[in-house]
Amino acid sequence: MANPPAGGEFELIARYLSHLGAERNDVLLGVGDDAAVVRAPPGRDLALAHDTLVDGVHFPHGMPGEQVGHRALAVNLSDLAAMGARPAWALLSLTLPCGDAEWVRAFASGLDGLARKVGLAVVGGDTTSGPLTVGLSVVGWLPTGQALRRSGARAGDELWVSGWPGEAAAGLACIQSGVASQSVPLAELVERFRWPQPRLELGAALLGRASACIDLSDGLAADIGKLCQASGVAADLDGRSLPVSAALRAGAADDRQLRRWLLAGGDDYELAFTLPAGTDPAPLRAAAGCAIHRIGRIVEGAGVRLDGEPVDSASLRGYDHFLADPGRGA
Numbered sequence: 001m002a003n004p005p006a007g008g009e010f011e012l013i014a015r016y017l018s019h020l021g022a023e024r025n026d027v028l029l030g031v032g033d034d035a036a037v038v039r040a041p042p043g044r045d046l047a048l049a050h051d052t053l054v055d056g057v058h059f060p061h062g063m064p065g066e067q068v069g070h071r072a073l074a075v076n077l078s079d080l081a082a083m084g085a086r087p088a089w090a091l092l093s094l095t096l097p098c099g100d101a102e103w104v105r106a107f108a109s110g111l112d113g114l115a116r117k118v119g120l121a122v123v124g125g126d127t128t129s130g131p132l133t134v135g136l137s138v139v140g141w142l143p144t145g146q147a148l149r150r151s152g153a154r155a156g157d158e159l160w161v162s163g164w165p166g167e168a169a170a171g172l173a174c175i176q177s178g179v180a181s182q183s184v185p186l187a188e189l190v191e192r193f194r195w196p197q198p199r200l201e202l203g204a205a206l207l208g209r210a211s212a213c214i215d216l217s218d219g220l221a222a223d224i225g226k227l228c229q230a231s232g233v234a235a236d237l238d239g240r241s242l243p244v245s246a247a248l249r250a251g252a253a254d255d256r257q258l259r260r261w262l263l264a265g266g267d268d269y270e271l272a273f274t275l276p277a278g279t280d281p282a283p284l285r286a287a288a289g290c291a292i293h294r295i296g297r298i299v300e301g302a303g304v305r306l307d308g309e310p311v312d313s314a315s316l317r318g319y320d321h322f323l324a325d326p327g328r329g330a
Helices: 009-017 065-083 101-118 167-177 184-194 200-206 220-231 246-251 255-264 282-288 313-317
Strands: 027-029 044-054 086-096 121-129 133-143 158-162 212-216 234-237 270-275 292-299 303-306
Touching: 009 101, 009 121, 027 121, 044 065, 065 086, 065 101, 065 133, 065 200, 065 212, 065 270, 086 101, 086 200, 101 121, 167 184, 167 246, 167 255, 184 246, 200 270, 200 282, 212 220, 220 234, 220 255, 220 270, 220 303, 246 255, 282 292
Parallel strands: 086 121, 234 303
Antiparallel strands: 044 133, 086 133, 158 270, 158 292, 212 270, 234 292
């Protein structure tokens, strides 16, 4: 945000932040009053999620505003997807080091584009000064009593994952090393990091089918470990079935780096889920809009194994804000 201040708080709000997202008839009172008022649909449960993104921690310093705006909403929508919820409303808290109108315009454009695509309205929030930080609370709804949880997996279930885990971590590494545009595969990896895609359609399709589900944000092994802990079971991953994209293989220096990105990279915002053995995956593939892969099975016990051997503790720990290298940038 190198541009000089170009607007006060209220001018920036009025110009760029007052009309974000879709027009919804269940928003009775939106931006401009002391609180928003919305009408929840009858016979539905509400799902609520909140994420905070800090410059230099959750995204690289200097990341364009449009990408930050998209990312801030996408990572929250991924949490709703993991519950099988449809997004409805959001509250935005934006902390800015200065009133850079051009950056705020780009940020609003990125957030607004995704919000309108998924039918979400931003109904309020707050803007203040300080180190660049984005806080976003999202609310969605789903049929009463049908929320997907981490705690439903049972021994004998099959373990599945969407998309191509590891690509986003590889993309961040490309950005940090300055090789982001040296080849088509590397550019594809960078795009995966810059523009995460929440799997909302897949999450909705999993309702009534999946026994458990979790959003992948801290790494494949770590997040599957959380699902297993919540369910009181273990996971046995099949190394031959783990999805490795051509771009990820091209970006990895060796098999060790590829495995680290795949199992412990983080920032995937894919879904890992369990299905009772014998479940037909065809309806899920048709609804998902992305690839889904069977990667193993749920067994009795605890922890995560790869081809029968325990996954190393570093992969299971995942990203930890209070233990991590401050230069990670995501």
